[in-house]
Amino acid sequence: MTLRFTKGHGTENDFVLVPDLDAELDLTPSQVALLADRQAGIGGDGVIRIVRTADAAEEEVRALAGEAEWFMDYRNHDGSLAQMCGNGTRVFATWLRREGLIGDEFSIATRAGLKGIRFEGEQVVTHMGQWRFVDEAKAQAQGFDALVHVEEAEEITEPYSALSLDLGNPHTVVALPPNVNLNGLRLRRPPAVNPVPPEGSNVEFVRVLGPGRISMRVHERGVGETRSCGTGVCAAAIGTAFWSGDVDASSEYTVEVPGGTLRVRLLPGREVELAGPAVLVADGTTTLV
Ligand SMILES: N[C@@H](CCC[C@H](N)C(=O)O)C(=O)O
Secondary structure (H helix, E strand, O other): OOEEEEEEEEOOEEEHHHHHHOOOOOOOOOHHHHHHOOOOOOOOOOEEEEEEEEHHHOOHHHHHOOOOOOEEEEEOOOOOOEOHHHHHHHHHHHHHHOOOOOOEEEEEEEOOOOEEEEEEOOEEEEEEEEEEEEEEHHHHHHHOOOEEEEEEEEEEEOOOOEEEEOOOOEEEEEEEEOOHHHHHHEEOOOOOOOOOOOOOOOEEEEEEEEEEEEEHHHHHHHHEOOOOOOOHHHHHHHHHHHHOOOOOOOOEEEEEEEEEEEEEEEOOEEEEEEEOOOEEEEEEEEOOO
């Protein structure tokens, strides 16, 4: 079967977008993994099927059809399903706008609920909704609720304290001590998180650069190290605000990732907004086997 696709990225977190406007596709995990394969397929950190919310397979998603016409059906590089992708929302929205399917401000449906989108010049702003601690009592009592082992250069060192956050999808944030070089971490293998998150976790390593400025590297669940992760930079900003003493105040962070720069606004009511660029790189067709 011939498939139309668009390749796009948000701060170099790259995706294969597959329009399925008539809801004819039932992509299997192995078909997704082949599309995302950088040697044998188109290549990307994830695959986004663009489909009407009313045609989503999941009942909870279909229930959002009155508020959002389009559903971002997000799959990871390995073919697994994910609830949400922050960078993906901007690329998805940019494709919908290019095709004339939406206006300047609208909502999209995701497996983590509705997300508001607006275009501000070259930037796309996603209202990511509410975040939550996975274990607030433990985090407030100890300052962390998990441990992360990671390889540094050749060795696996002592575990780092970490914070588990739910941004619709799972995150574990590590604030690196000042003597540890962010670029020296080896993220080719998944960092080991303890307690083991039941559905796996994206793991972010954060270095504070100055007030409101951080840099981050990420190992994404279902992918490996990526050059950016939108939900991950939100988690990194939330963790940094938490460790600096006031996660409930409004604040803004600029987050440097290997693929570029993103802006995060922490809002009252534990809501968060993400702003950044989105680029559509190429359109083509491929054969689905
Ligand atoms: N890159 C994304 C997150 C994609 C999903 C993630 N790997 C997961 O499994 O939760 C982003 O920009 O947020």
